[in-house]
Structures are given as structure tokens and as C-alpha cells.
Amino acid sequence: MLTPKKNVTGPIYDLGMNNGDDTDYYLKRGFEVVAVEANPALCQMARERFAEAIAAGRVSIIEAAIGDHEGDVTFHVNLDNHHWSSMDINWAGRDDSVCQAIKVQSVTLASLYARHGVPYFMKIDVEGADMMVLEQVAAHSVLPDFISIEDCRFGFDYARILSQVGYEAFQLVDQSEIAGMTDPVCGHVFPKGSSGLFGPDLRGGWEPYPEFIETYATTVRTREGVRLAPRTRWWDIHAARHAQNKETTP
Incomplete structure (x- = not known):
């Protein structure tokens, strides 16, 4: 532990x-x-x-x-x-x-x-x-301090609400890539269906709300609701109360 x-x-x-x-x-x-x-x-x-x-x-x-x-x-x-x-x-x-x-x-x-x-x-x-x-x-x-929510057709609404209440940094995490990943801190290997890393340990770059919305709209679904990615990929939306380092965690 x-x-x-x-x-x-x-x-x-x-x-x-x-x-x-x-x-x-x-x-x-x-x-x-x-x-x-x-x-x-x-x-x-x-x-x-x-x-x-x-x-x-x-x-x-x-x-x-x-x-x-x-x-x-x-x-x-x-x-x-x-x-x-x-x-x-x-x-x-x-x-x-x-x-x-x-x-x-x-x-x-x-x-x-x-x-x-x-x-x-x-x-x-x-x-x-x-x-x-x-x-x-x-x-x-x-x-x-940190929150994640499983994406669905309400992803734009989720991000908007989180931004309105004060969350400043966002990250889109592809859940289809989690299985088999390892947390370098404790050596835990994530089994299929796991949510994976969270908070400051996330490996991708954090974005302010406007940039995140653009990422979401060009990765997951358009603002008109048209899904862009295959069903084999699904996401969690992560949010942080305070701005995070944009550099990718090694």
C-alpha cells in the first residue's frame, strides 16, 4: 500500500x-x-x-x-x-x-x-x-479536486456544467486503451473494464475548456451530434479544479 x-x-x-x-x-x-x-x-x-x-x-x-x-x-x-x-x-x-x-x-x-x-x-x-x-x-x-465521468451523447453538456461550476482543466481519456496499461507508481496492471489512471497521474495533456471542446468535437462527436469515432472506442471525461501541467506525464 x-x-x-x-x-x-x-x-x-x-x-x-x-x-x-x-x-x-x-x-x-x-x-x-x-x-x-x-x-x-x-x-x-x-x-x-x-x-x-x-x-x-x-x-x-x-x-x-x-x-x-x-x-x-x-x-x-x-x-x-x-x-x-x-x-x-x-x-x-x-x-x-x-x-x-x-x-x-x-x-x-x-x-x-x-x-x-x-x-x-x-x-x-x-x-x-x-x-x-x-x-x-x-x-x-x-x-x-478531480472528477471523471463516462462519456455518452451528453458529453458537451457534461463539460459545460463542469466548466460552469469552476473546473478549469479537462482531458479526454480513451477507455479502449486502458486494459494492460501499468501504473508506474505501484505497478498495478489495469484489467479490461478498468477506469485507469486519474488526476495528476493522467498521461495526456490537460486543456482549458474551450480547447477541450474543440478536441471533443473533432474526436468523439460533432456539435451536431454526429459520432466521429468507431464504437470500439469510448471515453471518460476528466476534469480538474485547477489548471494542470500540460506536459505529458512520463
């Missing part, structure tokens, strides 16, 4: 923990992790996988969907591909895949902040509820 940098405060929020591979990486980097996942089977696997870290107080597994209110909600577990499970049946049931509707608890970002504090880094990958989470981030007076 490594110790986070001295100027780092707050845990990491893994919103959409799924199989726990990202949480595993964050632990190796020495962070405390608040992992939110609505799929009960994946939560049980995570409680077994991270039993030692949970006992040490380094991981909190929140078995709930992230939503805009507290209480029961319907969650659709995709039985063919658990990565697609969602509160939105149209999202969960894409490609005519088989889903099972279950009742789960919903938790808001405000309640997570009250219990665990504002995170240093927040990963948002919650299959169709990402905008809902981002709107809650924007409504709070204190922001995570």
Missing part, C-alpha cells in the same frame, strides 16, 4: 463500483474508498474481496443506487452484461439483453458527503444516471 500525496484530502468515490477493479486500484494507491453499487451480487463479491480493507476502515461498500432522493427505487440488473445494469430500463436492456427488475435503496450525493466527506476524486460511471449525479455535484458548494 502506498500513501497518498501529503496535500491530498478526502477519500475516493467509486460511483458505479461494478466488480471492484477500480476500488482495488485506489486501495493500492493508498486511498480510502467509498464504493457505491446497486447490484447486490456485486456488493457481496466486493465485501468478500475487500474484507480486510473494510475491517481496517479503508473501504465503505454502499449497496444502493445513486439517485436524486432517498428511498426505494427499481433497478434493472442486466443478466447478460452486468456493466449495463441501470435504473433506466432502456439503458439496461439495450441490444435486447435480458434484465431482472429488483428494488434497491437510493442514496443521494448529499447524504454521502454528510457521512464520508467531499472526495478528492470522484469517478462517475452509473449507466444512465450520470447527469443526475453531475447536477448534484454542481449544487454543492465544495467540489472534488
